[in-house]
Amino acid sequence: MSHPARSSRDRSRTLSHVGRGRRPFLAGLLAVALAATGATAGCGGDSADAGTDNGKLLVGYQRFGGLSLVKARAAAPDATWSLFESGPALTEALKAGAIDIGQVGEAPPVFAAAGKIKFRIIGTSEPVPQGEAVLVKEAKGFRSFADLAGKTIALNKGSNVNWLLVRLLEAHHMTLSDVNVKYLKPAEARPAFDNDQVDAWIIWDPYFALAEQPGVKILADATGLASNREYILVSPEALERKPDQIRKFLETYRSTTDWGIANPQERTTILAPELKIDESTAARALARSAKPLAPVTPEIGAELQAIADGFTELKLVPGKVDMLSLVDDQFNGVLR
Numbered sequence: 001m002s003h004p005a006r007s008s009r010d011r012s013r014t015l016s017h018v019g020r021g022r023r024p025f026l027a028g029l030l031a032v033a034l035a036a037t038g039a040t041a042g043c044g045g046d047s048a049d050a051g052t053d054n055g056k057l058l059v060g061y062q063r064f065g066g067l068s069l070v071k072a073r074a075a076a077p078d079a080t081w082s083l084f085e086s087g088p089a090l091t092e093a094l095k096a097g098a099i100d101i102g103q104v105g106e107a108p109p110v111f112a113a114a115g116k117i118k119f120r121i122i123g124t125s126e127p128v129p130q131g132e133a134v135l136v137k138e139a140k141g142f143r144s145f146a147d148l149a150g151k152t153i154a155l156n157k158g159s160n161v162n163w164l165l166v167r168l169l170e171a172h173h174m175t176l177s178d179v180n181v182k183y184l185k186p187a188e189a190r191p192a193f194d195n196d197q198v199d200a201w202i203i204w205d206p207y208f209a210l211a212e213q214p215g216v217k218i219l220a221d222a223t224g225l226a227s228n229r230e231y232i233l234v235s236p237e238a239l240e241r242k243p244d245q246i247r248k249f250l251e252t253y254r255s256t257t258d259w260g261i262a263n264p265q266e267r268t269t270i271l272a273p274e275l276k277i278d279e280s281t282a283a284r285a286l287a288r289s290a291k292p293l294a295p296v297t298p299e300i301g302a303e304l305q306a307i308a309d310g311f312t313e314l315k316l317v318p319g320k321v322d323m324l325s326l327v328d329d330q331f332n333g334v335l336r
Contacts, residue, residue: 056080057238057245060090060102064206064275064285066125066230066293067103069267070256072274076249085185088112088158091233094119100238101246103230105160105204110308112233113326114317120239120328121304123232123250123335124294129222131289132161132204134168138217140199145220146172151199152180154189160228161202163307166314167225176314204228206275209285227303230291239328250334254293261290295332 059079061067084090087108093099095117136142155161186207193201260267272282304323311317
């Protein structure tokens with residue numbers, strides 16, 4: 001989707017199309033705060049080991065993200081797992097040294113870098129634009145995102161959906177001041193949405209799929225606006241101390257992801273208990289959101305840099321953030 005050129009004054013009120021016509025649309029995820037949301041360490045019996053090295057690779061994951069299948073299949077027995085509700089919480093764990101490697105969306109790396117958290121970006125995924133969306137109640141009669149002017153929109157700080165909000169505002173010639181944004185974690189936003197305490201909820205899978213109940217309408221997704229990729233982050237210390245373990249883990253991550261895409265029914269059966277959702281909901285979410293891994297190329301670095309520059313322009317991050325220097329392609333051969 002392209003838009004007419006705007007004056008510098010207009011661009012300061014909303015986000016410009018950086019790199020228009022020169023690279024794929026920027027990916028989903030963003031935030032307005034460097035502070036992380038709460039994290040839940042471990043999953044079941046894993047919590048006792050979370051943050052304890054013991055020579056193992058410490059892996060941070062989010063429920064439903066690509067790493068969930070690796071964990072559910074017990075495909076990486078030499079890993080210690082920690083579960084996080086969102087990307088910002090995971091990047092804070094990287095900062096604290098509680099994990100070596102983890103998977104997030106595209107905005108958390110930008111805000112983590114702005115917050116001086118040390119990490120490298122060693123992998124990504126193919127775009128997942130249909131995996132995040134704006135949900136509204138059909139009874140409210142909203143027909144397009146423009147109808148949300150003056151309304152209250154719930155979303156999670158520091159996540160892909162915050163970037164999608166900015167992109168949607170730009171597409172409809174609106175600014176952040178045109179809507180009332182209420183920053184809520186998914187566990188808080190769902191009841192607020194169900195009880196009509198907010199007019200819209202911008203959310204990602206599997207929370208997205210879980211909220212697709214009778215009377216709920218998808219007002220828009222990220223198609224044509226945001227790539228909504230996953231990114232694999234690793235601490236510099238782990239890169240130095242555990243390169244062979246990282247490579248082996250990435251090989252497992254890649255092969256497991258490929259297996260899941262080739263075997264969707266088996267993937268759903270395995271993942272539904274891990275995700276704690278029913279199989280039909282899991283299948284719907286996975287069908288649109290599970291994508292292959294991909295190497296980090298100069299074009300991927302440019303996408304991230306453009307997002308960072310856009311948020312700098314909006315004064316949502318303090319000053320220039322250099323994302324290109326954080327891209328490390330030494331494992332690209334595993335991910336091609």
